[in-house]
Amino acid sequence: MDIIQVSQLTKIYQTGKDKPPLRAVDGIDFAVREGEVFGFLGPNGAGKTTTIRMLTGLARPTTGSASVLGLDLATDIPRIKKQIGVVPEQSNLYDELSALDNLVFAMQLYGVPRAERQTRGEELLARFRLSEKRDAPFAKLSRGMKRALTIAAALAHRPPLLFLDEPTTGLDVMSARNLRQMIAGLRKEGVTVFLTTHYLEEAERLCDRVAIIVKGRLVALDTVAELQSTAQSKPIVEVTSADDSNNIETRRIEGDDVAAATRTVLAQTEGRRVLAINTLRPTLEEVFVKLTGLRAEVMLAEKGGKGGGNAGG
Amino acid sequence: MLADDLRGMFYIGLKDLRAYYFKPPNISWGILFPFAFILAFAIRNPGDLRALVPGLLALTLLFGTSSMEAIVIVFERRIGALERLLLAPIRLPALLAGKLLGGMVFGLTITLIVLIIAFAIFGVTNVNWILLALAILLSAAAFSALGAFVSVAVTEVFEAQTLANFIRFPMMFLGGVFVPVDLMPLALQIVARALPLTYAVEVLRAALFGGAWTDAALDLLALAGFAIILFALAARVMRRWVE
Incomplete structure (x- = not known):
């Protein structure tokens, strides 16, 4: 869906x-x-x-x-x-409020029942490894902690x-x-x-x-x-090999299919010890x-x- | 939807009071500042100090409600925190009303303190309590809306402070706090009639010194008008932020 x-x-x-x-x-x-x-x-x-x-x-x-x-x-x-929960690029909770109070305020805005707020807040702090910072003002948290708390606040109402x-x-x-x-x-x-x-x-x-x-x-x-x-029309095979003096060499061959490319590259490394054969995919x-x-x-x-x-x- | 709006409004006001308003510097500044002005005037022009009480209350309301209100929205907008409120499941007018609520509650609290001090010094005689409550409430609403309008009209905190003072300080001298409006030159009287502080001082004077309901009703109506118009203008500016 x-x-x-x-x-x-x-x-x-x-x-x-x-x-x-x-x-x-x-x-x-x-x-x-x-x-x-x-x-x-x-x-x-x-x-x-x-x-x-x-x-x-x-x-x-x-x-x-x-x-x-x-x-x-x-x-x-x-x-x-x-x-929905939204975490903007900038961590934007309230400097003056503590970590827990920031979460509680988020829940108040979204109508989370009063009885659940404290427990849910503590649960989120624990999950984001912020329990020790429960009462620390947002302003005093490290950048990574601020980011984690901003995500926690966006999840407070279980979107x-x-x-x-x-x-x-x-x-x-x-x-x-x-x-x-x-x-x-x-x-x-x-x-x-x-x-x-x-x-x-x-x-x-x-x-x-x-x-x-x-x-x-x-x-x-x-x-x-x-x-x-889509980005790679033909497979690439990479072979790493070594000669008798342990000089290591890596060759890459592009072929119509993996088997053909492997055969070609192995032929090129004949007489050497093959250390590794990999098929390569392009990175994103x-x-x-x-x-x-x-x-x-x-x-x-x-x-x-x-x-x-x-x-x- | 209405329940969401009312809940959001309440908690935004509460959060602002906790995060910004009820801090020692704000409380002391909110009380001392109007007293300092009134005292300076009284020393220079000794006379019936009791007559200055309506002006003192009006100034306390003006500065108590609008000082932080004028900064809060633009400050939160700058640091990105206002976006949290814009993303919440409440409508824009409710968000703005929540902001006004914070300013109003703070202004009303320090005005109550000043009122108690004034009553302790000058005694309580001939007070129309219902009119006094209405006067204080509507003045707080008008001044808080003024602060909110200033806050949405600018993009930097220092601009908000400048604009707020640009509006408030001339208003302080033209709004009948120190000199009754009727004693001013005609041109200044016309300007004074365009200022919410003038109506606040007049209706507070009526409430404290046994004035007529008929005259006071017009002042109350004017204050309500200022509150509604300034709120609507601020909401209109905010609506553009999500277009």
């Missing part, structure tokens, strides 16, 4: 009196299936955040339509808001659909790794996750399906494996480059480099 359906969604911003209007999102169509982690990839300014803002009621589409959880975006925004906008941007490697484990855990619980990221390795590890958006238009949408197959980064014609570095531009984006877990 599709939990989000988007049809010809467009957002045009008027940028100034004598300037042409900006088509931030330009007639995109896609669907997100229930229970999947859906990756929405693109460089800065591609339209990722604008799409999230439209789907969560923070911006009105110029044209096009969408349904979220079976409800029409044009007419049912308050009901949609009640059933079946969670929007995560660039969740690991600016985090150190360990915090980013912990967060990815938490996101992977959400899928196991059946929460549908709509994830925007400019870290291709992150999307490759976490997402069931990936959409790539560039300049407001979708250029690809499929599973990571299918995108890899290579797929991105091939599909968009952009350099992969544009995904990291203006975001402070790779930082927490190194997908180490």
Whole structure:
């Protein structure tokens, strides 16, 4: 079942009196299936955040339509808001309130019964490894903890659909790794996750399906494996071998099929000890480059480099 | 839907009071500031100090409700926290009303403290309690809405403070706090009639000194009008944020 359906969604911003209007999102169509982690990839300014803002009621589409959880975006925004959790790019809880009070306030806004709030708050703190920071003001938490608490707050009312906008941007490697484990855990619980990221390795590890958006238009949408197959027309076989003096050499051969390529590369290494044979698939980064014609570095531009984006877990 | 709105409004107000308003500097500033102005005026113009009480209460209400109110929305907008409220399952007017509620409750609390001090010094005679309650409530609503309008009209916190003072300080001198409006030149009287503080001072004077309900009713109506118009303008600006 599709939990989000988007049809010809467009957002045009008027940028100034004598300037042409900006088509931030330009007639995109896609669907997100229930229970999947859906990756929405693109460089800065591609339209990722604008799409999230439209789907969560923070911006009105110029044209096009969408349904979220079976409800029409044009007419049912308050009901949609009640059933979604949103984690914006910036951790935006209240500096003055403690970790627990921030969670309790989130639950108050969403009508979680009073009797449940304390228990649910403690449960979320434990799950996000923040129990020790229960009474610490949000301002005093580390960046990674702030991010984790912001996600916890978005989950406080148990939404079946969670929007995560660039969740690991600016985090150190360990915090980013912990967060990815938490996101992977959400899928196991059946929460549908709509994830925007400019870290291709992150999307490759976490997402069931990936959409790539560039300049407001979708250029690809499929599973990571299918995108890899599409981007690579012929299989590549890599053989690592060594001679009698232990000089190691690696050769790659592209063939019509894996068997033919393997035969060719083995013939080329005759008389040497074969150490390893691998078939190679392109990384999502290579797929991105091939599909968009952009350099992969544009995904990291203006975001402070790779930082927490190194997908180490 | 209405239940969601009312709940959201209540908890937003409560959260603002906890996070921003009931902090020692705000409380002391809210009480001391109007007293300091009134005392300075009284020292320069000794006379019937009791006559300055309506002005003192009006100033306390003005500064108590609008000072933090003028900053809260723009501050939360800058740090991204307002987005949490915009994402909540409540309608925009309820969100704004929650913000106003925080300012009003804080302003009413410190005004009550000032009122008790004033009664302790000057005694309680000839007070129309119902009129006094209505006057304080509607003044708090009008001034809180003024603060909210200032807060949504700007994009930086320092701009909010500048704009709020740009509006409040001339109002303080033209609104009949120190000099009755009737004694001002005609041109200034006309300006004074466009200021909510003028009606607050007048209706408080009537409530404390046995004024007529008929005159006071017009002042109450004017204050309610200011509250509604400023609230509607602020809501209109906010609606543009989600377009």
